[in-house]
Amino acid sequence: MTAKAPATPADNAGMADSPKGSQDDPSAAPSPRVEGEPEDSPFSVQSSKTYLPGPRARRGTPGAPLALLGLILPVGLFLGWLAGRTPKPSKGRPPVAVAVEPDARPPLADSPMEVPEPPVADRNAVRSNWTTVDHAEEASRRTGKPILLDFNAAWSPACRDMKREVFDDAALGEVVRRAVVPVSVVDRSRESDSNSPEIEALLQNYSIESFPTLVVYMPGTGRTMRMRGYGNANQTARWIQDAAEAVR
Numbered sequence: 001m002t003a004k005a006p007a008t009p010a011d012n013a014g015m016a017d018s019p020k021g022s023q024d025d026p027s028a029a030p031s032p033r034v035e036g037e038p039e040d041s042p043f044s045v046q047s048s049k050t051y052l053p054g055p056r057a058r059r060g061t062p063g064a065p066l067a068l069l070g071l072i073l074p075v076g077l078f079l080g081w082l083a084g085r086t087p088k089p090s091k092g093r094p095p096v097a098v099a100v101e102p103d104a105r106p107p108l109a110d111s112p113m114e115v116p117e118p119p120v121a122d123r124n125a126v127r128s129n130w131t132t133v134d135h136a137e138e139a140s141r142r143t144g145k146p147i148l149l150d151f152n153a154a155w156s157p158a159c160r161d162m163k164r165e166v167f168d169d170a171a172l173g174e175v176v177r178r179a180v181v182p183v184s185v186v187d188r189s190r191e192s193d194s195n196s197p198e199i200e201a202l203l204q205n206y207s208i209e210s211f212p213t214l215v216v217y218m219p220g221t222g223r224t225m226r227m228r229g230y231g232n233a234n235q236t237a238r239w240i241q242d243a244a245e246a247v248r
Helices: 009-017 064-085 133-143 157-167 170-179 197-205 233-246
Strands: 147-153 181-187 213-217 224-228
Touching (some): 181 197, 213 233
């Protein structure tokens, strides 16, 4: 057996200076510690344990969130109620402003409200063509028919409708020309700022204020009937036929 060498003074000095526990694990190093931290601080680094910081302490009183929620909830309910009462824009087309022209169609003063049946032309009556006032009076004396004055204007939509639906219609136009001697009196003051003296005299004589205006009169008797505006084709043709009988 080999005899164990006695420990030297240097070896004893090294053992005295080494930390406790180095005799079992020479490679073990002392655990680092942050300066100023206590020995049992949770942030101290240990050799075999890992410490995590604990949860933060809550600030304020425990009832503060509930009190804040109690303030926000009524405000939210009020805003929702206010939004529900706000009128929403309607879908579809946006509203369009309708301009009323000076020749807007008023109610027919001398006509019944119901729409009559289409008038029947008298086939034995003389068919009269559109003519001037002077020629109309001569034709009226010759045929015994009254004169129809159609006061109209080219810019008036109602006048254009009446011309197309009544006077230019094959059946109704025939009724009109067999009942009266028709004369078209066109106002051109808007296009040329003035009318001819003859047209202006007729407008003043019959106090024409709107278009269309129909005047049926009999030169021999002086009787006159008037209709302002335009309702529909059958009603207008019927009125002309009835007015022609009334002024005879």
